[in-house]
Amino acid sequence: MKTILHTSDSRGTANFGWLNSYHSFSFGNYYNPERMSFGALRVLNDDTVSAGMGFGKHPHDNMEIVSIPLEGDLEHKDSMGNITVIKQGDIQVMSAGTGVFHSEFNKNTDKEVKFLQIWVTPNKKNVAPRYDQISIDEENLENNLYQILSPNKDDDGVWIHQDAWFHLGKLESQNTQTYTLKDKKNGVYAFVLEGSISIEDKVLEKRDGLGIWDVEQIKFTSNEPSKILLMEVPITQ
Incomplete structure (x- = not known):
């Protein structure tokens, strides 16, 4: 990673x-x-x-x-x-x-x-x-990573001309989630909207961003009630 x-x-x-x-x-x-x-x-x-x-x-x-x-x-x-x-x-x-x-x-x-x-x-x-x-229904975000964007017009969320997937999550304190990348050649940019999130050995506070690549899965835990945006995108153009 x-x-x-x-x-x-x-x-x-x-x-x-x-x-x-x-x-x-x-x-x-x-x-x-x-x-x-x-x-x-x-x-x-x-x-x-x-x-x-x-x-x-x-x-x-x-x-x-x-x-x-x-x-x-x-x-x-x-x-x-x-x-x-x-x-x-x-x-x-x-x-x-x-x-x-x-x-x-x-x-x-x-x-x-x-x-x-x-x-x-x-x-x-x-x-x-x-x-x-x-x-989107906010209930779909509760302790969940809900897809809001993809490259497929028939998938959940909006779609764009790129192999990208965005997910939103609203997590209670100490909730743990695992995100599996759609394409292992992609990376994920995690952006904390509210609260505090631990990703591996790093603690992200409100409005911190963490780019992650060379990994197939990402595990993170909320340290307090938190909201996070995950943006999976191609790393090389």
Whole structure:
């Protein structure tokens, strides 16, 4: 097993007043040549947007973009004609493909919105742009690793153009889970949303990330009530 630890306080930061963002990998004005990506996982941004504020219309292409709201309501508009609002419990995906414009705004004028924006490098270029979102039942996360993303449109969760699988888990204290990789050539990036998780000999606190590869199974235990996001992605492109 090989690992790389990214503690919460080692992430890049950007604060524009209306936006406070933490970058696990190089993004925008944050550049770290040692933290360009974890395989196909190119961006993991932990964003807080002030009431009524947001990202104006901007372009993307040839990227799989996943948004996971953690708190509040995020309004999405795009050049495909989609106008939607996502909130905690929703998973949003957009295949930018040949090109798409979109905007994201805090729907509420009285409270912040917090969400993860995740970019995954696709295994197919110049696909037709696509949008989808789902709502998951929080009960499915209880002491379980629940699949929220895969490469298969007939599987649980949303799907993307990449051999990647994401799982969410909400664990009671001292709950132990074992994750078996779908492809032993892949790696897993574990990101602690809440609480504290022990993975092998490492303890991860809130918003710490751990990249793991050269392994077929990963065993971890919650040290307190915790929530974790596992992102399995190809290591080599």
